[in-house]
Amino acid sequence: MAMRTPLKNVRRLGSAKDGTEHFWRQRLTSVALLLLLPFVIWIALKTGGADYETAVATLGNPIVSILLALFILAGVVHMRLGMQVIIEDYVHTEGTKIALLMLNTFFAAIIGLASIYAVLKLSFGVAF
Amino acid sequence: MAEAKARGLPRTERPLSPHLQIYTMTISMLMSIVHRITGAALYFGTLLLAWWLLAAAMGPEQFATANWFFGSIIGRLILFGYTWALIHHALGGIRHLIWDTGRGFDLKTVDTLSWSTIIGSVTLTILLWAVILLGGGQ
Numbered sequence: 001m002a003m004r005t006p007l008k009n010v011r012r013l014g015s016a017k018d019g020t021e022h023f024w025r026q027r028l029t030s031v032a033l034l035l036l037l038p039f040v041i042w043i044a045l046k047t048g049g050a051d052y053e054t055a056v057a058t059l060g061n062p063i064v065s066i067l068l069a070l071f072i073l074a075g076v077v078h079m080r081l082g083m084q085v086i087i088e089d090y091v092h093t094e095g096t097k098i099a100l101l102m103l104n105t106f107f108a109a110i111i112g113l114a115s116i117y118a119v120l121k122l123s124f125g126v127a128f
Numbered sequence: 129m130a131e132a133k134a135r136g137l138p139r140t141e142r143p144l145s146p147h148l149q150i151y152t153m154t155i156s157m158l159m160s161i162v163h164r165i166t167g168a169a170l171y172f173g174t175l176l177l178a179w180w181l182l183a184a185a186m187g188p189e190q191f192a193t194a195n196w197f198f199g200s201i202i203g204r205l206i207l208f209g210y211t212w213a214l215i216h217h218a219l220g221g222i223r224h225l226i227w228d229t230g231r232g233f234d235l236k237t238v239d240t241l242s243w244s245t246i247i248g249s250v251t252l253t254i255l256l257w258a259v260i261l262l263g264g265g266q
Contacts, residue, residue, distance in 0.1 A: 027228065030221045037218055045260065048207075049199060052188045059184055079171045086168060111174045118181035 022081055029078035036071040043068065056122060065123035069116050076112035080104055155242040162246075163220040166213040173210050211256060216249035 013019040043064060047055040058064060083104045091097040151157065176198075183194035197203045223241045226232050232241055 027225065030225065034218060034221065037214075041256070045256075045263075047184075048260070049195070052184075052191045055184055055191065059181075075174065079167070079174065082167045083171055086164065111178050115174075115178045115181050118178070118185035121185040122181075 022084075025077065026081045029074040029081070032074040033071065033078060036067060036074065039067055040071050059119065059122045060126040062123055062126070065119050068119050072112055072115045072119065076108040080108035083108075154239075155246075156238050159220060159223075159242040159245050163217060163224075166217040166220070169213045170210070170217055173206075173213070176206070176210070208253070208257060212249060212253040215252050215256075216245065219245045219248050219252075 043058065047058050050058070059068070084101060087097060087100045087104060091100055180194050180198065183190040198207060223232075223245055226241065232238065
């Protein structure tokens with residue numbers, strides 16, 4: 001016989017077992033992305049369509065590099081959470097859903113690592 | 129229903145919860161849908177961003193190839209769409225952050241916020257591209 005009250009079951013992480021973690025991370029990363037967005041647009045304007053030397057020199061700046069890496073990190077975490085919700089909303093076959101959720105994480109990880117690798121490669125070796 | 133099937137009883141048609149097509153479209157509803165669509169578009173668009181960054185890191189030849197693509201008509205159209213999707217999703221996000229504080233839930237404010245999202249995103253996108261096309265870039 002269950003001796004726990006419904007309130008006891010819901011407290012702490014609740015029935016979904018991850019509490020407000022998803023919601024909170026989505027908001028946290030959205031605020032980070034909003035703060036970084038003006039800077040990223042400025043970089044895009046400065047490097048988009050520019051010749052190789054200009055683009056590489058701009059992207060090689062350590063400050064630019066760090067801020068871009070932060071934007072990419074916040075971006076891939078944010079988009080992984082967003083796509084997770086889309087998958088959970090529309091895919092109801094258990095196997096397909098799990099496979100897509102895995103692919104979603106792989107995609108975010110690959111995009112994130114590849115982009116940050118490129119950003120770091122462009123700035124490593126560049127003098128401060 | 130599973131029980132009914134197991135006992136060989138005829139399957140009862142139960143009412144389903146109403147879905148999109150049953151409601152009159154409102155601006156907040158449309159903005160909600162567009163927020164999700166732009167989010168998904170931005171998701172797949174990161175492939176292009178990653179490609180451009182990797183091309184810059186790989187060297188002048190790879191960078192030239194990527195730049196040629198983004199400078200083409202199709203490339204520019206994609207970039208224009210991506211700019212709008214990014215700004216729209218960002219403004220929609222601000223709207224959601226306002227709602228997260230518990231404010232702005234009366235119908236008039238909901239409508240105002242929703243219209244501001246679409247008007248703001250279109251205006252800012254056009255302004256940004258005016259800067260790109262008329263200003264320093266290319």
